[in-house]
Amino acid sequence: MTEAASGYCGHCFCIGCFGCSLSSSFRCPTCREPVVDLVRQFTVEQIAAHIPLLKDVALQVGVTLAQKELELDSSRRGLSELEMYKAKAQRLEAELQAASLRFANLREQCEAVAALQKQTEEDVEELQKQNLQLHEELRLLRQEARESEEALQRAKLLENAVVNMMEDSHSMLNVVIGTGWQELCEPMSENQVWQKLGLHAAQHSTCSIAEFGVVREYLQDLGQECMGNMSLGISQDMRFKLEYYGSNQHVFNEIEIEGCVQVEGRQLTFLGVRSASSRRYDGEGPEVPSDEHLALPPLKGLLCSRGDSTWIVLFEFSACAQISIFNAADIILLKDPVKHFTGYQRLAW
Known part of the structure; x- marks a missing residue:
């Protein structure tokens, strides 16, 4: 996967392939959700970049193990001296253990990469929920702002009446108290x-x-x-x-x-x-x-x-x-x- 990108739905594609798809429809090819803008997924790119390497390493380890096993069989059949056979067998077993350890380390790395990918998907989902919640709160705030503006305009009537009369006339204010x-x-x-x-x-x-x-x-x-x-x-x-x-x-x-x-x-x-x-x-x-x-x-x-x-x-x-x-x-x-x-x-x- 090259230059991975996704919409807010979280489905990832190569940015070039994604661009070709968006030229005909601004929707995710997988879930058909609307795509507002593209987000680069660097974590997915890193995961994709490691997959070929892991395959090559696993293949090399498998080939090496097969070769070592053939050499071991050949040594067992061809060697006449028991001491030489034992020495070579010990060496091959040591190499086999080292290869097994390396393979176990690679498997742990693969599991860590898979866990990272899962966490990334969960983070993307949580961000989408927060984005929706923020849009709703923004709508409510705008509505409250309009209502507050109307109340403020009404309140200014009384404030201006009290303060301006006192500042301009410097007179004791005799107020006829009206309803409301x-x-x-x-x-x-x-x-x-x-x-x-x-x-x-x-x-x-x-x-x-x-x-x-x-x-x-x-x-x-x-x-x-x-x-x-x-x-x-x-x-x-x-x-x-x-x-x-x-x-x-x-x-x-x-x-x-x-x-x-x-x-x-x-x-x-x-x-x-x-x-x-x-x-x-x-x-x-x-x-x-x-x-x-x-x-x-x-x-x-x-x-x-x-x-x-x-x-x-x-x-x-x-x-x-x-x-x-x-x-x-x-x-x-x-x-x-x-x-x-x-x-x-x-x-x-």
Whole structure:
């Protein structure tokens, strides 16, 4: 066999003969499987190259053995002296044993070549199975890529809406929560929730703070011009602090809410007490300070994430916190607000 080659089916032929067959049909002459491309089978060539040599050696050994046997018979008949006969017989027996040993070695080599050929055929079969499996996995990956691309396009709508509005306007985001908006948020496991909060990197520290916030500038709220900054911090030991300061019709408000936060999946529950103060700066009379402490009902929140953006939605915040300057029931606070708001001031923890 000269220049052995095969298709993926593993049947081998001389590459010239194979080429003649393929000129009329691109199928294996043995099993009729389609031939995509030819693979050189160097192992088969080596085996084929050794076969004539093995035949010649075996023939030579057989001839030599026959000649030695004839010489032995001739010596037995022709020699008259017993000593000469014994010496020659011993020499011929030694040569016969050497030839037998050589023949046994050649037989072992033939068996090794046969085992190598069998292993090669098994390897070719396994490669064919892996090739089919890879084609199937590639098809599934392409299908998943198309589905992921469609989901990504839908998710970009929410991400762009949140980030672009905050970066462009630097205003506190008043969001009208519509039906189906939570479907655009990525699902999160319990470990991912802690990672999104930013508390997973300091599990043995009580100094780690996850900060969320927004900035409001010159927003018409209930027909009144107002401005302010809102910050929410969550500590490693699950305490929280919420600060708001801003002005509304010459009234400066400072509001603080402190307490503890409970995390169940993506659901957040803030249990705290509010303290507030306000001063009038209208220039008519002295400043009028007022202080109060008020236990609040639980504040409900939801941790959301899409891509690199993470935010917390506080539901019915204005009603629960009893803050009249907000005209939106639900408030969104973006993670790491200092990256998005030039006017943001960090939480005074």
